[in-house]
Amino acid sequence: MGSVNAISKPTPVNPRLSSLPGESFPVCIIGLGLIGGSLMRDLAAAGWPVFGWNRSAHTVKVANRSGFDVSGDLDATLRRAEAEKALVVLGVPMPALPRMLEAIAQHAPSVGFTDVTSVKAEVHELVEQHGLTDRFVGGHPMAGTANSGWDATMSGLFDGAVWVITYDNAKNRGQRGARLWLDTWRRTVQMAEAVGAAVVPTVARRHDSAVARISHLPHVLAEALAVTGDMGGPLSLTLAATSFRDGTRVAGTEPELVRAMCENNREALVKALDEALALLQKAREDIASPGQDLHRLATEGHAARMRFEARAGRKVKDAPRRPIIRVQPGAPGWTDQLSSAESMGAQIGIF
Amino acid sequence: MGSVNAISKPTPVNPRLSSLPGESFPVCIIGLGLIGGSLMRDLAAAGWPVFGWNRSAHTVKVANRSGFDVSGDLDATLRRAEAEKALVVLGVPMPALPRMLEAIAQHAPSVGFTDVTSVKAEVHELVEQHGLTDRFVGGHPMAGTANSGWDATMSGLFDGAVWVITYDNAKNRGQRGARLWLDTWRRTVQMAEAVGAAVVPTVARRHDSAVARISHLPHVLAEALAVTGDMGGPLSLTLAATSFRDGTRVAGTEPELVRAMCENNREALVKALDEALALLQKAREDIASPGQDLHRLATEGHAARMRFEARAGRKVKDAPRRPIIRVQPGAPGWTDQLSSAESMGAQIGIF
Incomplete structure (x- = not known):
């Protein structure tokens, strides 16, 4: 009976940290390798609306068979993200990023997006070159295995892992940009927390x-x-x-x-x-x-x-020993809080 | 019943490799830290006659209480080694070696000895300076933990570990030296095999x-x-x-x-x-x-x-994959065999 309830009413993986327990939003994952695919598994398991795209027809077929909402049509997937106001997550490797940024500019012109690549300054530069800074938040989940591709994806990959989220673009945004960017930043944090990760804020170059x-x-x-x-x-x-x-x-x-x-x-x-x-x-x-x-x-x-x-070894679930700093995105002085957290290597939560 | 038999009639830990199953000889261990003390435990468990010395009165007391034949009198222990024709094993750290070599020259003038320190060229030089080269074989069991002292000793420490044994002194021995040295070399190999180690021959500088x-x-x-x-x-x-x-x-x-x-x-x-x-x-x-x-x-x-x-990870007990070369100490060409084994990083056995 307990398990039936669990299925019919999904709960966040990490309710202690999610600022708004139970709240979810659509997530569109572009590229379903180890990181993107594992993220899809965990979000789906937590009851979040999640869909995505992958280049390989084989992966699309295998993922669909497993019940995941995956397409091989990039443009259509991004148009759907725009229509459903989804957070777009770029799960592709660095060399594929420029093409994806062009597609986002064209087919998903008003939604926020993040990425999962292991360097951040170069990604921020690429995003700037494409004029998308107003709605981009960089991300780097510090999780992975020696394997790659959909076949390597697994549940729980991010549980207790650090998920770095950049705040380079927190200042100097226009009014419209400020609201969209803040919303993107908040959503990226919420998504990382929903899969059990510990969010650590940095600016790209320090990361x-x-x-x-x-x-x-x-x-x-x-x-x-x-x-x-x-x-x-x-x-x-x-x-x-x-x-x-x-x-x-x-x-x-x-x-x-x-x-x-x-x-x-x-x-x-x-x-x-x-x-x-x-x-x-x-x-x-x-x-x-x-x-x-x-x-x-x-x-x-x-x-x-x-x-x-x-x-080290401070898993979110078993230790409150890593300092946690609560921030309110956009509140006066909040970027100073992020900067403090960064200099302490501290985890953050939002409210 | 089986266990009673096992106690009343000890068998070598590693009968497959011991050239003469069941044959043992007295071993005198000078210095009962992690290596020396663990060696005493394993030899005793295999039914070998083993006794030793330690500087610390506390260790002597604790070891005696556990049933081990340990003394705090260095000179008397070495005289006993001479009387019982024991193989002497120097288990002391490098700085203590010169004093021990003097004591061996004085109190155990005709028995062979080996050591367990982690460098070999410097030890060979010290032994040469004390005029004891005719009866010295260098040893280095590649086993250990982060801990030290008698309290850190354990059974099975050498099981499957590599035990390096030098053959620098195999050539150019006088007739008397040749026999004593060969006997010391053979005994050192047999002792290492008795505690489950894989013997690998080298010359000191290459080690x-x-x-x-x-x-x-x-x-x-x-x-x-x-x-x-x-x-x-x-x-x-x-x-x-x-x-x-x-x-x-x-x-x-x-x-x-x-x-x-x-x-x-x-x-x-x-x-x-x-x-x-x-x-x-x-x-x-x-x-x-x-x-x-x-x-x-x-x-x-x-x-x-x-x-x-x-x-790597080739434990003696579960893998014949590391090459094993059989040598007969003193037979024509046997040092060429050791040299071949060394260049292959091969294990040896004796017959």
Whole structure:
């Protein structure tokens, strides 16, 4: 009986954070890969009206068979988004974005939209070039697996994950733009919360700088470690144990994915890499000089890891330990609140 | 009934590899930390005659209470090893080795001995300086946890682990030295096999070069990554997910342990670090130049990780996939066999 009720009257996945429990709005997802497709699954499960488009006829067929409202006609899908005043979510990879922005400008001229790509400054620039800044909010759900495509989609992918939402366009909007943009921003937050994510606000460039440090740099270091270990030949690989295994794990990522994420964030990654190189050069000098020691690097690295551990693994559902700041979109001083939240790496909720 | 039999008639942990099933000999373990103490547990459990010494009176008391044959008198313990023709295992850390070598020269003048420290060239030099090369075989069980001391000891620590055994001293021994050294080498292998380890032969310098690449370099890179991520402030740590978590895991190791392992292997670590730095500098140039790409590093790193995965996780008990080469200590050409095994990173067994 309980399960019948659950089906007939869907409840939000994360009612504690949704500002308006039970309120939903239509969402149109363009591109149903791992992120877009998993988002569709979770929104549908939460009872939200959700429909979408995918390029592959096979995916359209498979998704339809599973009961999802998916079309292979991009223009018609966007016209429907416009008619139903849906929030459009761009789930396509970076190279496909320009074409999608053109289609949005043409077929969905008045609805807000967001994206899910892993860099944000370049996306904001593209959106600006297409004159769509008034109704765009950048997004980056920090979730994923090594797999991609509709077949890799899953329920619960975003539960407890951080979902970065940009606020670059919060200021200097015209009156019409202000209302539409604020509505888009609020809806993007509500949608992320509905699938259990923890919303963290940033501006695009600070997001890109952060992910360069904690996501792209780890990939570059892992590749270099894997190659250096391998250059030691079979003996090295036989002796390799957990420290090498952990340090090279992300070198198992498809090389083209590593290239795409690193090459889309060149400026920030060069800066992070230069900082790491300076530390490693210093370590090299210290190790080469018997009078020197590694005390400072080992101590600071250990302290940094401890700080990370103190913050990490904070799932929304099991821990209130990450600070949560409540903001009212558009209220006086609200962007200062977002800026405060950003500098603390804090989660936000809206009211 | 079966368990009574098992207790009254101990069988080797790893009979498949022991050349002479059931054969055991006295083992004297000097230093009962994580490695030495766990070795004592496993040998005792396998029914081997094993006794030892520890500096801490508390450890002696606790170990005795648990039924282990442990003394706090170093000289007497070594005299007993001499009288019982035991294999002596030095389980003390590097700084304590010189004193132990003096004690062995004085109180156990004719028995063979091995060690368990994580670098080998420096130990071989120390042994040479004490004139004990004729009866020394270097060892390095690639097993451990983040903890240390008798309280951290456990059963089964070596089961499936690689136990490196050096053969630097296999040649150019005098006739007396040859027999004693061969006997020490054979016993060291048998003891490692008795606790379930996979024996891999190397010469000391190649061991040190390999562990610099696959154990010490990962620590240095992890420290640098942790610091660089942390320099991004709270936002970076909030966005950090699995790639940062895995890449910095070993930065959680006690800084003094990291220092000790890196500073004891300076020469080999500088070489490994220089190779990694060259790869990272090239990556930095490629990322900074929009016309360049990361194709080569990403592809080679991925291939290296795949090769590691293809070899790794091969527990002795569940996989014959790591090549096993059978050698007869002292037979014509046997060091060539060891050299072949080393270049393949192969496991050996003796007959």
